[in-house]
Amino acid sequence: RTHKVAVIPGDGIGLEVIEAGKQVIEALAKKSGDFNFEFEDFDWSSKRYLEQGEYIPEGGLAKLAKFDAIYFGAVGSQDVPDHVSLWDLRLAICQGFDQYANVRPARVLPGVKSRLEGADKIDWVIIRENSEGEYSGNGGRVHQGLPDEIGTELSIFSRKGIERIHRFAFEMAQSRPRKKLTLVTKSNAQRHGMVLWDEVFFEVAKDFPEVEIDRELVDAVTTRMVLKPETLDVVVATNLHADILSDLAAALSGSLGIAPTANLNPERSFPSMFEPIHGSAFDIAGQGIANPVGSFWTAAMMLEYLGENTAAERLMAAIERLTESGMQTKDLGGDAMTRDVTAAICADIEAQ
Numbered sequence: 001r002t003h004k005v006a007v008i009p010g011d012g013i014g015l016e017v018i019e020a021g022k023q024v025i026e027a028l029a030k031k032s033g034d035f036n037f038e039f040e041d042f043d044w045s046s047k048r049y050l051e052q053g054e055y056i057p058e059g060g061l062a063k064l065a066k067f068d069a070i071y072f073g074a075v076g077s078q079d080v081p082d083h084v085s086l087w088d089l090r091l092a093i094c095q096g097f098d099q100y101a102n103v104r105p106a107r108v109l110p111g112v113k114s115r116l117e118g119a120d121k122i123d124w125v126i127i128r129e130n131s132e133g134e135y136s137g138n139g140g141r142v143h144q145g146l147p148d149e150i151g152t153e154l155s156i157f158s159r160k161g162i163e164r165i166h167r168f169a170f171e172m173a174q175s176r177p178r179k180k181l182t183l184v185t186k187s188n189a190q191r192h193g194m195v196l197w198d199e200v201f202f203e204v205a206k207d208f209p210e211v212e213i214d215r216e217l218v219d220a221v222t223t224r225m226v227l228k229p230e231t232l233d234v235v236v237a238t239n240l241h242a243d244i245l246s247d248l249a250a251a252l253s254g255s256l257g258i259a260p261t262a263n264l265n266p267e268r269s270f271p272s273m274f275e276p277i278h279g280s281a282f283d284i285a286g287q288g289i290a291n292p293v294g295s296f297w298t299a300a301m302m303l304e305y306l307g308e309n310t311a312a313e314r315l316m317a318a319i320e321r322l323t324e325s326g327m328q329t330k331d332l333g334g335d336a337m338t339r340d341v342t343a344a345i346c347a348d349i350e351a352q
């Protein structure tokens with residue numbers, strides 16, 4: 001089997017951790033002997049934008065559409081406004097390929113110290129609606145620069161968009177041992193789109209009698225994540241809410257440098273995109289100290305998606321042995337370099 005993967009390292013530490021991730025995937029392919037990866041690199045980045053005026057060249061998305069998956073680093077530069085880099089590259093791909101289900105697992109890996117007491121009980125999957133809602137790009141500004149200037153940011157929630165993400169979340173919950181799903185909205189203060197979210201959730205729930213459901217307002221769920229982490233399993237929330245909750249989840253489970261995410265087009269009409277949750281981290285870029293574990297865990301999610309379950313399990317086992325061994329990068333309190341961690345994972349895979 002050959003898996004064709006488009007690689008977009010992007011900016012900053014994206015370049016470092018994706019390079020490390022490719023090495024690890026190559027080691028897994030070599031070990032298994034029955035599949036291989038054909039990587040094609042795309043230089044779509046802020047550097048390209050600053051030189052050529054665009055992140056994605058003409059016809060770029062059509063080119064990407066032929067791949068089995070996309071392995072993405074991070075985008076963001078001090079020389080480009082964040083809303084430009086995000087919309088012109090990452091969101092252009094997510095929305096262009098209708099990757100409406102963003103999946104963000106969180107748990108504390110062995111040996112990783114969380115600042116949260118009871119963090120070992122974190123075992124969550126946050127499902128983020130990834131195609132509409134607060135990030136639908138609608139709104140505008142009038143009277144620019146004037147004292148009575150107004151900016152609007154319109155959230156759009158469609159019944160179809162809500163129903164498909166809830167169905168996806170229920171299926172995810174059903175596939176997990178605890179089979180619990182928590183609905184998160186803010187339907188007390190926001191009385192249109194959020195109320196529709198709630199209503200559709202309870203309609204879809206009828207098709208999943210085995211799943212135990214409950215609901216929480218987004219502000220309240222933050223306290224529950226911190227104070228009663230064991231009561232949550234799968235959480236479904238809107239684009240904005242889940243964006244925030246998943247960063248909190250990543251921090252509670254040890255470091256932003258560990259957490260992975262998948263942007264899925266579950267129908268597989270288009271390729272899905274896999275990326276570590278962190279950004280380009282200009283504060284540490286170029287120093288060789290970025291934690292590559294997030295991009296490895298991301299690679300494990302991509303392998304699973306591509307049907308390489310054994311390789312995915314091998315990789316997760318190697319990651320857990322590594323974190324348990326105490327070899328950790330600076331963000332986790334250690335002094336290992338990106339290349340040390342990568343070499344250790346590759347050696348573990350070879351030895352398995």
Ligand code: NAI
Pocket residue numbers: 013017073074075076077078082090256257258275277278279280281282283284289290291292294329331
């Ligand atoms: P960030 O995730 O890049 O960094 C936040 C903090 O976590 C920094 O102190 C950084 O050093 C640390 N950190 C992140 N990943 C790490 C890793 N793998 N190993 C060790 N430490 C790590 O978020 P920030 O600083 O808010 O944003 C920087 C740029 O990245 C901005 O331009 C932002 O728009 C962009 N960004 C892009 C994302 C994406 O492409 N998906 C996601 C988040 C931010």
Ligand code: MG
Pocket residue numbers: 243244247
């Ligand atoms: Mg975020």
